[in-house]
Amino acid sequence: WEQICARVSAALPRFLSNPAAIPASHLVGNPERYTRNLLYADPAKRYVVLALVWEAGQQTPIHDHECW
Secondary structure: OOOHHHHHHHHHHHHOOOOOOOOOOHHOOOOOOOOOEEEEOOOOOOOHHHHHHEEOOOOOOOOOOOOO
């Protein structure tokens, strides 16, 4: 897990600093609720990367997913 975390952490700044890295279709919200869009699923099923989109004024209560 330490190697996976290190590799994902190292890749995120490059990914997040590039606005074109996330397809526009994955950034579209829903007026009724937030949306979750799968960006990547590890073939070994160890982790996924999601784009979560909230429209202006939307919110979710504080909660814990117990994940890293």
